[in-house]
Amino acid sequence: MTDIRLQFEQLMDHLQVPAFILDVETDGSFIFRGVNALLASAIGMSNNQLKAQNVYDVLPKRFADTVTANYARCVELRAAHKYEEVLGFETGEIWWLTTLSPLFDHEDRVIGIVGLAENITEYKHRQFEALESLVEMQKLSEKVSAFTGLAAHDLRGPLRQIRLVTEIAEDGFIDQGDGKKELLTMIKDVAARALEKVDEVLLHAQSFIDETDNTSEVDFAHLCADLMALLDPMSRFEVSYPALTLKTEPVALQLVLRNLMDNALKHATSRVEIEVERSKESDELVEIRVSDDGPGFADPKTALEQIKDLASNNKRGFGLSTVARLVASRGGHLWIGEPKLHPGATICWTANARLLISPDAS
Incomplete structure (x- = not known):
């Protein structure tokens, strides 16, 4: 019987998508059998460099940890496994939409995995840019909505008075046949219709700033693992984070979490810890804390004020100040908490998210 792995290996270069x-192996390890020319070109590694190599022999440890976790998940499922991931190569940072499919032998054992990877880097960058623009648009829409709402409220009072006075005038009114009875009725009807329109304006003003539901389920541990493989591929730091699922806006979470993890790693001595718990404020919020064991803030209050001041003036880029604006635009807030890893620093934020699975430290 011809090995299905050999058949696919011979066909890979004919595919119009990056593939591997x-x-x-029987011990659960993974060996590269081959990559096609499109994937080799994208990642800057040749087929000869990868062929017959254990994943851990050719990739940095933390990088290997995150990709093999996905491979192991495919083996466990014994079915296709599709997910987004961001990986760093010599050619740069690449976002992939990867689909893994298991290959079985005649005894129904998983003996191989085929991977098809769509490069979605440009799409993700457009998402991030669109989110920044959306933050600015939301601020404007809130001002427009507030103005519209105030104007509509100001109109309701006089219109109600007109309708009330007209009803009082109608009560006991004797029709002299001069059309004044019809005139009073017409005034009352016009006021009633105008009130209906004002109510529609108020409803529209409220819905104008309501966000489209862009939420989805996010595997928090998977996201953290991908970011750590990107930010600390050589495992220089000990990093802990919980295994849980959030229902939230993925792009906003990716931006804020990446920025704060990057900031923590820049200042850490050896350790970073990420914690997540349901907010005491609301079931629709979670509190996320990123702690490092670096030197910390000499004056946390002043540091926070500087971040907020920059947030109000900064227009481009996703530095810490812009992250504060992004968090605020999503109904949360960012603050400097009590250090968890002394001396260290702990930066916290409330994210508009629902906790679906309780934390389990990983």
């Missing part, structure tokens, strides 16, 4: 194939 792995051997799944």
Whole structure:
């Protein structure tokens, strides 16, 4: 019987998408069997460099940890596994939409994995840019909504008075046949219709700033693992984070979390810890804390004020100040908490998210 892995390996270069194939060893390890020319070009590594190599022999440890976790998930599912991931190569940072499919032998054992990877880097960058623009648009829409709402409220009072006075005038009115009875009725009807229109304006003003539901389920540990593989591929730091699922806006979470993790790693000595718990304020909020064991803030209050001042003036880029604006635009707030890892620093924020699975430290 011809090995299906060999058949796919021979066909890979004819595919119009980046592709790779792995051997799944009996001990659960993964060996690169080959990559096609499109994938090799994208990542800056040739097929000869990867072929017959254990994943851990050719990729940095933390990088290997995160990709093998996905491979192991495919083996466990014994079915296709599709996910987004961001990986750093010599050619740069690339976002992939990857689909893994298991290959079985005649005894129904998973002996290989085929991977098809769509490069979605430009799409993700457009998402991030669109989110920044959306933050600015939301601020404007809130001002427009507030003005519209105030104007509509100001109109309701006089219109109600007109309708009330007209009803009082109608009560006991004797029709002299001069059309004044019809005139009073017409005035009352016009006021009633105008009130209906004002109510529609108020409803529209409220919905104008309501956000489209862009939420989805996010595997928090998977996201953290991808970011750590990107920010600390050589595992220089000990990093802990919970295994849980959030229902939230993925792009906003990615931006804020990446920025704060990057900031923590820049100042940490050896350790970073990420914690998540349901906010005491609301079930629709979670509190996320990123702690490092670096030197910390000499004056946390002043540091926070500087961040907020920059946030009000900064227009471009996702530095810490812009992250504060992004958090605020999503109904949360950012603050400097009590250090968890002394001396260290802990930066906290409330995210508009629902906790679906309780934390389990990983």
